[in-house]
Amino acid sequence: MKSATIQLETLTCPSCMLKIEGALKNLDGVDKDTVKVSFNSSKVKVDFDEGKVSIDEIENSINKLGYDVKKSRVK
Numbered sequence: 001m002k003s004a005t006i007q008l009e010t011l012t013c014p015s016c017m018l019k020i021e022g023a024l025k026n027l028d029g030v031d032k033d034t035v036k037v038s039f040n041s042s043k044v045k046v047d048f049d050e051g052k053v054s055i056d057e058i059e060n061s062i063n064k065l066g067y068d069v070k071k072s073r074v075k
Helices: 014-025 055-064
Strands: 002-008 036-038 043-048 069-074
Touching (some): 002 055
Antiparallel strands (some): 002 043
């Protein structure tokens, strides 16, 4: 399992947070229990199985919702 912290440009409302969480939880390979979006810091934290989903796929899922990924850090 890898852990990622993804910095977003901005989140404008709490429903944005829920939209992102829902989309990421639907991705195969994402540990649904670890998905956390912080409205105040505009950060997404998620654990994922690199054999099933890549950080690029996670970022693309966020981008498709209309949110810009500023940078990602994977451990």
